[in-house]
Amino acid sequence: MLRALAVDDERPSLEELLYLLHADPRIGSVEGAGDATEALRRITRALESGPDGPDAIDVVFLDVQMPGLDGLEMARLLTGFADPPLVVFVTAHEDFAVRAFDLKAVDYVLKPVRKERLGEAVRRVAEVRGAPRIPVHEPDPDQLPVELGGVTRFVAVDDITHVEAQGDYARLHTDRGSHLVRIPLSTLEDRWRSRGFVRIHRRHLVALRHVGELRLDAGTVSVLVGGEELQVSRRHARELRDLLMRRTTG
Secondary structure: OEEEEEEOOOHHHHHHHHHHHHOOOOEEEEEEEOOHHHHHHHHHHHHHHOOOOOOOOOEEEEOOOOOOOOHHHHHHHHOOOOOOOEEEEEEOOHHHHHHHHHOOOOEEEEOOOOHHHHHHHHHHHHHHHHOOOOOOOOOOOOEEEEEEOOEEEEEEHHHEEEEEEEOOEEEEEEOOEEEEEOOOHHHHHHHHHHHOEEEEEOOEEEEHHHEEEEEEEOOEEEEEEOOEEEEEOHHHHHHHHHHHHHHHHO
16 A cells, blocks of 8 residues: 655645545555645655654655745655655646656646546556666667566667657657657657657657658648658748758768
């Protein structure tokens, strides 16, 4: 059973979150805190009591925007602890998602909180807490781990034709199929820009090496990538044409 701490400076939001967490059978206990400073005191006390102590906390459900110390700053402080609780951000603002995942958040839940969506976040926490601790190694820049049916596979970045944004996730497309990963499209855009990936639309990132055709039709621009035709937004069309021209003449 998971031991949780919910943190939100808005009392109605905190009470709603506590109610939903209490109703989840995987949550053994849950307490509330009205600000990050109070939450940090409780977490410090929990760590001092040890993982099996009466004050232990497995996961913090954390609002982002709070007066004083905000949720992102608190999460950054937790990364300096020896064995901090897991973090799930619960916020009305989706703009902080990339920074949240950079801080190793388990999930990012948008308000108003739906019972089903919060339940998915609890499931992810339970999965992580149930997994054995293994040494942390630097990720292989040439491969990306994906999960399929409980099995972790590794997809070569060079095999990815294009990437599609799906909420907090990204769908990686290859000639052999697609894979869903919990990484924002903007993060992959920054990470893979030097590897020839370019944004063509708010929902799509393409690998230039896999672009087979550039099509112009009645003022609209599209590309053929991996056998699929993708629309190119006006703001990205000129950059894409220039990059493709440099690729063919370089």
